[in-house]
Amino acid sequence: MEGRHSPAGVRRAVPLETYRLPTNLLFARRYRKPEEILKRTLAVFLAVLIVPAAIIAAEKPKLVVAIAVDQFRYDYLLRFRAEYKQGLDRLLTRGAVFTNAYYQHFPTVTAIGHSTFLSGATPSISGIVGNDWFERETGKSVTSVSDDAVKILGGAGAGEGGASPRRLLVSTVGDELKISDSGRSRAIGISMKDRSAILPSGHMADAAFWFDHKTGSFISSTYYFSELPAWTSAFNAEHPADHYKGSKWMSGRFDQAGENLYNAVYNSPFGNELVEAFAERAVEAEKLGQRGVTDLLTISFSSNDSVGHALGPDSPEVHDISVRTDQVLGTLFQFLDAKVGMENVLVVLTADHGVSPVPEVNQARKMPGGRMPPRIVRDTVQAVLVKKYGEGNWISSPSEHSLYLNLELIREKKLDRAEVNQAAAEAAMGISHVARVYTREQLMKGAVLEDQISRRMMNGFYERRGADVYLLLEPYWMFSADGTTHGTTYSYDAHVPVIFMGPGIKAGPFDETIAVNDIAPTLATLLGIETPSGSVGRVLGEIFDRKNGNHKRAE
Template identity: 40%
Template sequence: MTACLALLALAQPKLPANAPKLVVLISIDQGRADYIDRFSDVCLPPKSGSTLGGIRWLSETGVRYTDAHHHHVPTFTAVGHSILMTGSIPALTGIVGNDWWDREKGKGHYSTEDDFYKTIGGDSTAQSARPLKVTTVGDELKMATNGRSKVVGISFKDRASILMAGHAADQVVWFDYKAGNFVTSTYFSNTLPSWAEEYNKSRAIDAYLGKTWKPSLPESAYVNARNAPHEKGPKMFAHTHPKDKSSSYYSSVVASADGQNVIFDLAEKAIQTEKLGQHETPDILVLNLASNDYVGHAWGPNSPEVLDVFAVTDRRMSRLFNMLNKQVPGGIDKVAVVVTADHGVCGIPSELSDVYKIEAGRVSGSAILKAVEDALDKKYGDAKWALDYNGSNIYLDRTVMDAKNLNHSEVEQTAADAAMTIKGVYRAFTRTNILEGRIPDISYRTWITNGLNPLVGGDVVVLDAPNQVETGATGTTHGSAWAYDTHVPILTHWGGQKSRKVGRRVYTHDIASTLSTLLGIEYPSGNVGEPLYESLPDAFQR
C-alpha cells in the first residue's frame, strides 16, 4: 500500500517549486501609463511598517515597465482584455471590437454574447467565452493540473471578466444593471457562486441610494486637476446618485469611486470563500476595475474625478495586498501580482483645443457610413452597401458585390477613399491590402495587421487622426493606435524578483507567456508574446 501511494505521488504532475500559490491580474480599465507618476502624490507610501501600500508598493518594490503598449487596433475594452491572459492579437483571438457584424447570422454580434446559454441571477442575454478562439493562462493551468486549480473572474463588465478568465474558468461574474445583481451564465456554471449570491442578497450595492460621491482627499490634492469642460460645478465635485433602484442608479454607482469599493468588496469575499492561494496547485484571480473607465469617459483623464477614483483604487489595492499577505501561505511573495490596463484614453477634445490649443475634434461614424454609401452608389449604382461600422471596421455587403460581379478589392478601396474624406479620419485601409501585406511601411503598420481577423474582421479599417474621437457631445473615448490609447502600465511583483524600472518597449501580449513561464505551464494557444524576463527569478534570466 505504501509503495502504491509513493508511486501515485510520483505520478502527480508537478509545477515548479517556486511557482506562486496565486496569480492576481488586475486590469485598471482605461488606466493610462502616465497615471502611475502623475497621481503618485495621492498614493500611499510603498510600505508603512509591516503594512503594504498599493500602486507605489508595486511600482517601487516590484518591476515596472514604463514603455508598455497594446500592439493592435482598435483599443477597445473587449479587445484589450482578450489580450492580457492569452498573449495573443485580435487577428488570432477573433475579438476585433466590443461588437462586430456576424455575416452568418446577418446581424451585429456583441463580443461575448451567446444565446445558447442562460443567465444565472438575471434576465440579460447570456454570455460565454466561445467567441474567444484561443486559450488563456487560466485554461492552460486548468489543463496542467487536471482541473484542480481554481480560476475566478470578476468585473462589472462581462467582456472583461470572461475574456480574461477564459473557457475553463470555474467562476466568472459580471453585473446585470436591470436586475441590480452580479450574474453568471450556464456556460460556466448552473449556479451563481455562493459569494456572489450572498453579496446580491445583502443588497450592499444599494447602500448608496441618494448618497453623494464627494472627493476623498483634501482640496490641495486636486491642484493639477481640471474640471471637464461641461462640468460647471466646483472642482471639489459632488455627484449624487438617484434615490430609487433602477438601471440609472446602478450605472451611477458603477461610474464612481463607490463602484470601486463594490468590486473590491466582492473580490475579497471571493478570495476568502474560495480560499484562493491555499490549495496544492496555484489559483488565478482576474479582476477588472471598470469604474475607472466609466469615470474617465464622463469627465476625462485630467479631471478631479479620475484622480479621486485612482486614489480610491490605490487604497483598495493596499487593503487587498495586505489581506493576501496574511491569507496566502508564504505571504505576498507567493502571490504573482500583475497590474495593467486594457487601453488608455484621449483627452476631451474641447479641452485639448480650447485650453491647450491642440487640434482635436469629434468624428461622426454616421458621416463615415454616408460617405461610403454615396461613393459606392455613384460608382456602382444604388444599393445598401454598408452593413455595419463598429468604430474601426466597416463591413460591406459582399453579396451585393457578387451580384454586380464587382472586384472586392476595388470596392474596398473606393469605400476606404470615401471614408478618408471625412474630417477627423486619418487613414483607411482595405481588407485585401492588409491581408496581402500591402500597407506602407509606417510606424503603426503592425497595429493594423494585428487587429484584422480574416474571419470576423471588416472590409475597411478606419484610423482616426490623433486627438479625434468618435463619441458624443461631451466626454471622451479610446480606440486608436496613438500613444494615449496604447500606452499602459505593466507592474509586476512576486518572490524572487529584483525591483527595477525597465524602459525597453514591451507589449501587453507579453504578460501571458511571463505568467506561464512562472507557473511552468504551456503558453496559451494563440500566444505571440515573449516573457518579460526582467520580472522572472534569476533561474529564468536570458
C-alpha cells in the first residue's frame, strides 16, 4: 500500500525493547555518591520503561463523529471551495486535509465504502463484496445487510425481513471502542440508506436508523432492540418530511404527498437536512458525548448520491447540493458546539465513492466514454457458452460486471469450472470497450498484471462470495442506460476526501497518497483502543499534534 514510510519530521514510537540505559549511567563518575547514582539510575530506568512506551495521558474526545457524504468526489472540495462558508469551510481550515486519498478495491460502491470507512478492511477480508451479490447457498441475490433472522421496526415494512451487520466479517472502530470499556460507550449509525447506517456503526452498535420512503419515518430492526426508542417514535410522530410539502428546490416545487413527497425529499438536499435533524435528536436523547465516556456517532448523507446519479457531477444540482452540504454540516457543528463543545469532538469526514461524468457531457467536451448496450455482456457470454458447451442457462446472476456462472449446470455437464470461467472471460474480453477481465482463479492465485488496477481487483475478491468473472470497462464507459454511475477503480470513482478535525489533530494539507483504509487504525490509535480486526491501513501519525493533543510523546 502507498505511503508506508513515516513522513519527514515525524518520529515513530520506539519499541520498548530497543531502549537501553545511557552508558554514562552504567559507568557513573566515581566522585558521585552511591546513593545519588542509585536514585538517578532508578529515575531514568522508570522513565525509560514507562513514559516512552506510552502516550502521555490526555483526555480522549467525548464524541467521535464519523461522516460519510455519499458520492462526494474529492474535486468538489476544490470546484466549489469559494462557496463553502460553514461546515466544510471549518473542516478545510481547521482540519487535517488529505488531498490524495483513494479506495483500494473494486467495485467502488456504497456498501463497500461504508464498510471500509471504520473497519479499515478490504472486501477480500470484510466479506462485503458489493451492495448486493448472488448467494450460492440460497440461490438468490442478497444485500450487504439483509437478514431474515431479524425484523424491521417501524415504517411500512414493520415485521418483514430486516437488516443487520451480520454479513460484515470484521470489527469496526465502534466495536473495539465498546469492547475496550465493557460496553459503556455508545455507537449509533444514521443515514437514509440501511447499509450506510449499519455497516460503519458495527456489530455492537446500540442502534442504526435509516429512512423509510413509504412513510417518511426513520426505522430500524430487531437486531438492535425489540421496539423503537421512545425518542425515535416521537421524532417520527412530528412527520418532519411532510414539512417540505410546497418547498422549492432548483426548478422544482414539492407539491406531492405521501410516498411521492418522501422520494422527492430523498432526491434533494432536504434529505440531508432530515438526517441532520435526526442526528441532533439522537445526541440529545442518548446523551452522546455527555456521559464521561467516548461515544461514536456515524452519519451518512445519502441525498448527494441520488442527485449525482440522476444528473451527474457537472450539473447545477450537484453544485447546489454540495454547497448545501456545507450548510448542513455547519448546522450540525453549531449544535454539537452548544451541546458537547467542539473542542471535545473528533470529526472525520470522507465519501464512500466518487462518480463518473455523464457520458454525453464527456462526449460534448471531446472526452472518451459512452454507454454499453443493455445485457451486452450476459448475452455475449451466454451465446459463447451455449455454442461451446451446449444449451442451458449459464449465468445465474443479473450483474453485467460480476458474472456468477451456473455451477449446477457445470457439474451436470461434467465440465471443469476453471475452463468454463476462462471461456466466459475470453468471450467478455471480445466486447468493445471492455478493458480488463479477471477470472476467480486468476484473483485467487494473483496471476494478474502487477499494477494498481489488478491490486484493487484482488482486494475486492472474497472467495466464498465472489463472482466467477469480473469485468472492468474502459474509463468513462458504463452499463447505465441513463444518468451516471460509479464502481470502477479509476480516480473519478476512487478519489475521495479524508479530513480529520478535533483535539489532537494538526491542521493543514497533507499531499501524500493514502488509502481510506487508513482512517480506522488512525482513529483506533487516537482513542487508545485495539485496531479493528480486518484493518489493512496504516496509522496517519503525521496528523497527530504531539505538543497539544492526545498523542504527545515523551522525547
